[in-house]
Amino acid sequence: MLGLPRGEVFLVPWTNKWIREFEAEKQSIQKAIGQYTLNIHHIGSTAVKGLIAKPIIDIAIEIKNFSDGEKCVTAFDTYGFGEFVVRLC
Structure with missing residues (x-):
């Protein structure tokens, strides 16, 4: 399972599936906004091999x-990425 049911938080053992899931999402992101990107990174606990997350x-x-950045957000809406968080740093 990827994601959490609303109102629930739990941890699961690390899996290679997370690498594949990231790569699939990365390709979708590149298709949507590739002309604006320098790089796309898998971050957080699921990116750390062996870590429960x-x-x-x-x-x-x-x-x-x-x-x-604004063009990227618009493209995400167009490509149906659904709910996501944008943090501008």
């Missing part, structure tokens, strides 16, 4: 220009 894939996206 919440089954949520955290992804950090480096964009070329800060001003492109």
